[in-house]
Amino acid sequence: xxxxxxxxxxxxxxxxxxxxxxxxxxxxxxxxxxxxxxxxxxxxxxxxxxxxxxxxxxxxxxxxxxxxxxxxxxxxxxxxxxxxxxxxxxxxxxxxxxxxxxxxxxxxxx
Amino acid sequence: xxxxxxxxxxxxxxxxxxxxxxxxxxxxxxxxxxxxxxxxxxxxxxxxxxxxxxxxxxxxxxxxxxxxxxxxxxxxxxxxxxxxxxxxxxxxxxxxxxxxxxxxxxxxxxxxxxxxxxxxxxxx
Numbered sequence: 001x002x003x004x005x006x007x008x009x010x011x012x013x014x015x016x017x018x019x020x021x022x023x024x025x026x027x028x029x030x031x032x033x034x035x036x037x038x039x040x041x042x043x044x045x046x047x048x049x050x051x052x053x054x055x056x057x058x059x060x061x062x063x064x065x066x067x068x069x070x071x072x073x074x075x076x077x078x079x080x081x082x083x084x085x086x087x088x089x090x091x092x093x094x095x096x097x098x099x100x101x102x103x104x105x106x107x108x109x110x
Numbered sequence: 111x112x113x114x115x116x117x118x119x120x121x122x123x124x125x126x127x128x129x130x131x132x133x134x135x136x137x138x139x140x141x142x143x144x145x146x147x148x149x150x151x152x153x154x155x156x157x158x159x160x161x162x163x164x165x166x167x168x169x170x171x172x173x174x175x176x177x178x179x180x181x182x183x184x185x186x187x188x189x190x191x192x193x194x195x196x197x198x199x200x201x202x203x204x205x206x207x208x209x210x211x212x213x214x215x216x217x218x219x220x221x222x223x224x225x226x227x228x229x230x231x232x233x234x
Contacts, residue, residue, distance in 0.1 A: 003154065036210075036220030038155070045224040046147075046155065051210055057222060089155050093218035097160070097169040099145070104154040 004029065004090055004102035011108040017078040020105045022090030023071060028100055030071035034093040037066060037075045040104075041086045049088075050075060077107070085109040112136040112223045114206050119228030126196050126232070132189040132206030132225055140164065140184040143209035143217040146191050148202035149227075158204070159191060163214030196232045203227040 012018040038046035050066035090102040118130040207221035
């Protein structure tokens with residue numbers, strides 16, 4: 001089961017905006033509005049940041065937003081802050097009763 | 111407050127077996143599907159298995175099908191993962207996670223709470 005495709009790394013300066021892409025196929029990202037994004041700091045458990053493509057759980061900053069076009073989903077972080085430096089993973093429903101993650105993107109705040 | 115606490119991770123020899131547990135609290139355990147996700151050292155997240163809220167439906171990634179068995183005891187609010195025929199490729203931190211939706215299914219929508227993980231090391 002191949003993973004969704006994410007860039008290995010992205011970077012930005014404080015206050016800037018960055019976007020992380022997540023490319024799949026019509027069998028996962030393109031076929032369902034069930035893309036979620038997770039933030040993971042070193043040595044910590046993943047934290048849900050976005051679900052259903054663009055919804056934010058309670059408590060997650062509105063600086064985080066999600067979108068999707070065709071087989072590619074995106075996570076945008078605006079007003080970049082030092083605390084945003086972490087690994088980010090996308091995930092999607094893949095066909096019936098299967099869940100797939102992206103390979104992960106390391107965000108560096110310069 | 112939702113809490114998920116995994117246990118059972120140890121150093122085990124190739125070909126060995128063990129059972130991971132995840133004790134849940136702070137929510138109606140039987141109302142939610144539960145999942146196991148693993149992360150090999152320095153690698154990304156990989157979905158391993160899921161079980162419906164009732165325990166009647168189970169789901170597995172192809173890489174573990176036939177070797178891993180997920181189960182739950184709703185009377186004890188505990189999730190399990192029996193792992194057999196272990197190889198070095200199974201070395202990872204294993205996280206349990208609670209499905210976002212409260213319909214007892216649809217774990218693929220995402221998980222809103224995760225445990226701290228338990229490390230399984232397979233080595234001779």
